Amino acid sequence: MFRQFTRSDKPAGSNVVDLGAKTGRPAVSPTATDPLDQELVQRLELKSHLHDILLDRLNLAVIDKVQPEELRREVAALVAQVLSDESRPMRTEEFKQLVDELLDEVLGFGPLEPLLADPTVNDILVNSHRSVYVERFGVLEKTRVRFRDERHLLRIIDKIVSRVGRRVDESSPWVDARLEDGSRVNAIIRPCAIDGPSVSIRKFARNPLTFERLVELGTLNDHAAALLKALVQARMNVLISGGTGSGKTTMLNAMSSYIGARERVVTIEDAAELQLQQDHVVRLETRPAGPSGTGMVTQRDLVRNALRMRPDRIIVGEVRGAETFDMLQAMNTGHEGSMTTVHANTARDALGRIEQMVTMIGLDFPVSAIRAQIASGLNVVIQLNRLSDGSRRVMSIAEITGMEGSTITMQDIFVFRKTGIGEDGSVRGHFTATGIRPQCYDRLVQAGVDLRPDLFSAEGVRA
Template sequence: MPEPFVLAPRHTASGGLPVAAAPTLDPAFGALAEFIGDERVTDLFVNGTDGLFLDRGDGAERMPQWRASEREVRDLAVALVAAGGRHLDDQSPCVDVRLDSGIRVHAVLAPVSTSGTALSIRVPRVHAADLDALAALGSFAPGQRAWLESLVGERANVLITGGTGTGKTTLLTALLSAVPVGERIVTIEDVAELRPRHPHHVSLEARQPNLEGAGRITLAMLVRESLRMRPDRLIVGECRGEEVRELLTALNTGHDGGAGTLHASGLADVPARMEALGALAGMDATALARQVVSAFTVVLHLGREPDGTRRIRQAGRFLLVADRLGIEEVRPW
């Protein structure tokens, strides 16, 4: 097993805020540490005994030198999940966890994963933690940058959408890093990934049930609890279920400057995705439409280019269409 890889140490910006929190990589990564040490790598995939694949920005590529048995991959998955404070076993064969280093690990055991234990590891790169860094990477044009800053300053409620790996969490982190230092940010996530450069950030994370099936804390429960914490900015990292009801209620009752993310293939697909979440929360289409139109100021839809660059592809605004939720594209920059 190679020596644990050590990320760059914490530095301090001129304003005194930490620029890059970088704890030592957990020894549980074992032989994967050398690959995570590559600054170009954003995702690692272990597909049982079928091999290891890395994404360096040009799509997944196989690492021919990687060899591991199913037992070794399973032990690796169990160790990584345990390092994040959760358990992976035959009773809980699918687990998502965030480690102290900020790395996110998703594991699925066989036989749920028919090809053997499957690991999906996402590595956040600290060089894209604010709007300056994203602008340097080509994520948006100068005009878009000024508009994004105005959204933060005006306390607009923003919904960020896009497919997997399009940079939703990265953009949201950058926007939160631009929030005035006198405001209190409360973020709510299934697996905590948001780490804005901000001195007053409280992170709440959902919790899976214990081995006896008790102790589960859902996103919807956390949204309700957060309202008692006097947040200036209430953020839900990803809307995926009934918590959308609580988020919409909060954004419609004086909690401006909030935000959330949502998986969607295109801007035109966002209303249908919102209606699906509303149905999970017991909301009919008309009630949901009225709540959403009132709650969100703007929708930012992201995409990933063939060269790996994540960009803002479209912006939109929700509207009512015969008492149903619709959306129209806008170009405010």
């Protein structure tokens, strides 16, 4: 049966692009002097040997048509034959694991597959072919996952980026891509990556976190969640601010679930990862320049095009350049209820970054005019931080109240007050209302939102 989807006239390894050769540098293989134990080195060498045999025998043109179980049986039979011919005894559990790893090499992303399938892993960070870290529950930990050598890692990178029409080589040594499940991938290779290729994967949540779940995790309390839900339903413009990995996209997904089903939403992202549940959603994604240096589509191009698509709301995954000006224009000209995220350490810093990015368009706008656009377009800034214990918290929900002279005025409605560090390293504190009722409260009521005034009382709302 194996001959139905195998071929013997194909040279080993001819199905892959050897990016290691493109770099002009020799691949580095693990040796006994490496920190890896000898048993792991031998296992990597054995898997490499069997992988080459599989590549020589498999007919990749028809392999997708073969049922997974049938393919597994035939691969297991071939591996058992090779191990027997070479007198390499192996325990049953080790044999099954080896077959799984070989199937991952042929059909998936090799050593990354078990990490991608692990629901407890949020981020996968490949520092080099010998060093792989993961983040679980906000804490980084080193794994025993290894790639055979640098060429092996480069082949996996090429497999990832080529599936979404991207490329990575010496002329374009870094790339943003996404996996089929929506996981976000960044890869960078030599000469920019001095110690060899590096890959960062932010895994796509199969079940987006809801406000109820965020409350359980301590990200915010139920009173603040009720306010955020009301802000979305009343079509307020929201800016979500925070550092890398602070949960901005998670918060954006949670808030977007309260957008009405009758509203037309256009999303704009560098790498699509938003998970909107509505039916009437148009998803747009940027495109890098091609090999000739042409064909680039930027976020600003997509925001301007979105304005012609009759959107009720525009959601930009993250503003980081000149598209910020067009986003503010949209918020000020009838596209209420729009949302976006930005990298910043505090809510006040977020407004400063928005101001700086508007100036990137190169027009000589007075600072006062830019700030007036920001104060008029944005209603609320939500600040998220990733704390020292790995937890992600909403640090503040601040309302933009207007202008005083040339300064944008803000007031905190909810804040997280840190009180110390526990013996186990956990951050102690509580999320509480400041006692200030937002100026937009009347607008929320007029929009038909049922929001109790006592939610904003500073008494008895700690979580």
